Amino acid sequence: MSQNTDLLTLRSVSKSYGTVPVLHDIDLSIRDGEFLTVLGPSGSGKTTVLRLIGGLEPLSSGEIQLDGQDISRMPINRRPFNTVFQDYALFPHMTVSGNVGYGLSVRHLKRKEIARRVGEALELVQLGRFAERFPAQLSGGQRQRVALARALICQPRLILLDEPLAALDLELRRQMQEFLKSIQREIKTTFLFVTHDQEEAIGMADRICVMQAGHIRQLGTPHELYYKPNCEFVARFFGENNLVAGRLGPVQDGQRPIETALGRLVCSISDQPHLKAAPDGANAFAAFRPEALRLADANDGDNRFSGSIAELAFAGSSTVATIMAGADDAAQRLRLRMPSRIDGSALKSGETVSLCFAPHEGHLVLA
Amino acid sequence: MSGAGSTHAAERRLSQLVTVLAFALPVIFVLVPLAIFLVYSFFGVDQGTIVYAPTLGNYVRFFTDPIFLPVFWNTIVLCVSVAVICILLAYPAAYFLTTLKGRWRYALLMLLLVPLLMSYVIKIYAIRSILGLNGFLNKALVALGVLDQPSTLFVFNMNAILLTLSLLLIPFAILPIFLSLERIPQTLLRASDDLGASGLQTFLRITLPLSLPGVASAASFVFVLAIGDFLTPQMVGGISGFTFGRILYSQFGTAYNWPFGAALSVALAIVVIAAILMGERFGRSRGTSV
Numbered sequence: 001m002s003q004n005t006d007l008l009t010l011r012s013v014s015k016s017y018g019t020v021p022v023l024h025d026i027d028l029s030i031r032d033g034e035f036l037t038v039l040g041p042s043g044s045g046k047t048t049v050l051r052l053i054g055g056l057e058p059l060s061s062g063e064i065q066l067d068g069q070d071i072s073r074m075p076i077n078r079r080p081f082n083t084v085f086q087d088y089a090l091f092p093h094m095t096v097s098g099n100v101g102y103g104l105s106v107r108h109l110k111r112k113e114i115a116r117r118v119g120e121a122l123e124l125v126q127l128g129r130f131a132e133r134f135p136a137q138l139s140g141g142q143r144q145r146v147a148l149a150r151a152l153i154c155q156p157r158l159i160l161l162d163e164p165l166a167a168l169d170l171e172l173r174r175q176m177q178e179f180l181k182s183i184q185r186e187i188k189t190t191f192l193f194v195t196h197d198q199e200e201a202i203g204m205a206d207r208i209c210v211m212q213a214g215h216i217r218q219l220g221t222p223h224e225l226y227y228k229p230n231c232e233f234v235a236r237f238f239g240e241n242n243l244v245a246g247r248l249g250p251v252q253d254g255q256r257p258i259e260t261a262l263g264r265l266v267c268s269i270s271d272q273p274h275l276k277a278a279p280d281g282a283n284a285f286a287a288f289r290p291e292a293l294r295l296a297d298a299n300d301g302d303n304r305f306s307g308s309i310a311e312l313a314f315a316g317s318s319t320v321a322t323i324m325a326g327a328d329d330a331a332q333r334l335r336l337r338m339p340s341r342i343d344g345s346a347l348k349s350g351e352t353v354s355l356c357f358a359p360h361e362g363h364l365v366l367a
Numbered sequence: 368m369s370g371a372g373s374t375h376a377a378e379r380r381l382s383q384l385v386t387v388l389a390f391a392l393p394v395i396f397v398l399v400p401l402a403i404f405l406v407y408s409f410f411g412v413d414q415g416t417i418v419y420a421p422t423l424g425n426y427v428r429f430f431t432d433p434i435f436l437p438v439f440w441n442t443i444v445l446c447v448s449v450a451v452i453c454i455l456l457a458y459p460a461a462y463f464l465t466t467l468k469g470r471w472r473y474a475l476l477m478l479l480l481v482p483l484l485m486s487y488v489i490k491i492y493a494i495r496s497i498l499g500l501n502g503f504l505n506k507a508l509v510a511l512g513v514l515d516q517p518s519t520l521f522v523f524n525m526n527a528i529l530l531t532l533s534l535l536l537i538p539f540a541i542l543p544i545f546l547s548l549e550r551i552p553q554t555l556l557r558a559s560d561d562l563g564a565s566g567l568q569t570f571l572r573i574t575l576p577l578s579l580p581g582v583a584s585a586a587s588f589v590f591v592l593a594i595g596d597f598l599t600p601q602m603v604g605g606i607s608g609f610t611f612g613r614i615l616y617s618q619f620g621t622a623y624n625w626p627f628g629a630a631l632s633v634a635l636a637i638v639v640i641a642a643i644l645m646g647e648r649f650g651r652s653r654g655t656s657v
Contacts, residue, residue: 054561055560055561056557056561076557076560076561077560077561077562077563077564077565078563081561082561082562083557083558083561085554085557085558087552087554089552089554089555089557089558091555091558091559091573092555092577093576093577102559102562102564102572103562103563106559106562106563106564106565106568106572107563150562151562154562154563
């Protein structure tokens with residue numbers, strides 16, 4: 001189960017409902033044993049990707065390969081994948097063990113074998129005591145775990161999870177995230193997890209695939225997506241960010257300046273050849289995280305500008321300041337996040353301050 | 368202050384009135400008549416006039432007279448058969464309806480229910496002419512070579528009642544079965560496919576059990592309607608097709624023995640209530656609803 005071999009590959013997969021296209025020429029490789037999250041706003045086509053892989057819907061064009069073999073036309077009940085549905089889809093007339101054992105009993109395994117594996121699966125999801133209950137007698141989180149046990153008992157090559165945590169409350173969702181991740185580590189099965197919640201994605205995924213309007217915008221580790229977004233959409237969608245529009249200046253050893261309403265901002269372009277190759281004067285954004293922005297002191301020279309504090313919001317461990325920076329007619333709304341302090345904030349609302357961010361903490365995205 | 372108080376009082380009086388009405392209507396129009404029936408069943412008749420003295424004579428007669436119990440039992444068997452035939456025909460029809468998409472599904476459902484709008488008597492006449500010696504059924508069977516000559520097997524006997532009641536009551540079976548099938552969430556069927564079940568396995572293990580409440584209510588519905596019917600047996604049953612409903616009718620109509628008719632009605636009502644309770648219980652026995 002090396003993470004470097006591809007389990008499943010989507011090759012220029014497209015899908016339309018009638019004349020409405022929902023997926024445009026998707027290429028995606030899922031590695032064996034990884035936890036891949038497909039993240040996107042509603043209508044981005046993320047659930048469609050999952051339904052195509054699961055065999056719930058046919059492709060319009062393209063190919064899905066499992067171990068290099070085309071499975072686009074393989075019927076749903078023959079695919080070695082199992083799905084955890086958004087509303088769990090537990091069979092209401094069967095007990096928990098009936099639900100969990102369903103995939104085995106339709107394959108005509110021996111009763112004893114089924115009972116043993118159902119027991120193991122229920123232990124794994126910590127529901128051993130609930131074997132004889134009916135789904136209606138369980139809480140949301142318990143149903144969720146039954147659905148997971150039911151999906152993994154058939155030892156599928158890939159488990160597809162369709163926003164399974166959406167119906168749970170915040171605390172339970174956090175617990176389930178950790179739980180899912182630990183189960184995935186334990187059984188070493190590939191997970192494909194669909195969600196619109198970027199916090200959920202950061203928390204669990206080995207890699208994240210960001211989708212928008214039927215396209216894959218970026219595929220990478222959570223760290224890559226956070227610090228090196230490759231387009232405006234990802235930069236804005238994934239975590240809080242400050243984006244300032246401007247025009248690119250000439251490359252200077254690993255950095256590139258951008259002329260903006262806040263003056264000349266210098267940002268790192270390391271490992272991003274497309275930013276190096278972009279022509280001078282091209283439209284782009286300087287992107288820097290709220291936690292990268294800070295109050296400037298006398299030694300700071302780069303990326304320095306002034307702004308007035310419009311609002312201060314205490315958020316527990318951190319305090320977020322909303323700042324209007326630059327000339328009045330072209331003021332930029334920026335956010336600054338800093339650790340909270342017991343003796344109050346160093347900032348006051350209405351105050352004008354001098355701000356900066358380090359070039360290596362800044363980033364460019366092409367417009 | 369006092370104005371608001373009196374409005375409150377008026378509102379409270381109104382809501383009390385509504386509550387009283389809600390209880391009064393079913394009591395006056397259903398329970399009281401039933402109770403009157405029950406009371407009458409303990410009276411007797413002497414030369415055409417009712418004797419208002421309590422007696423168990425009607426019930427003794429029902430249980431001891433060799434005519435009534437066999438007819439009672441045969442009628443129950445007949446109506447159970449009608450229910451079974453209706454279910455067997457209605458289930459596939461309802462199932463295929465649910466496989467249709469959108470508008471067609473409801474258009475065809477309406478089409479299947481249209482016979483309910485037609486006069487009962489006309490329908491019975493129509494079916495009688497189909498089943499008769501020179502009817503469509505006989506002609507078709509002779510033409511197909513199944514029979515050498517037209518048969519009298521299908522009219523003026525128990526078979527005729529069975530066939531006619533089944534045909535008349537099928538719409539009442541289709542509707543509850545269709546509704547229970549339609550209520551099954553599609554994701555349950557997809558989940559079953561996803562877990563590796565074949566189409567037949569999905570039907571037998573998911574669709575069928577989840578539609579059983581609909582089947583149970585369809586069966587009790589058809590049974591109750593069939594057992595209360597006296598017109599159909601009267602019109603197509605001839606002399607041999609004698610059902611309990613006809614006996615009841617004759618006690619009230621020709622024999623003019625209301626107390627005995629009332630006692631027979633009570634016996635019938637017990638069976639009907641039992642059927643409804645069974646239908647309801649069976650519908651709920653897997654009742655760990657979603």
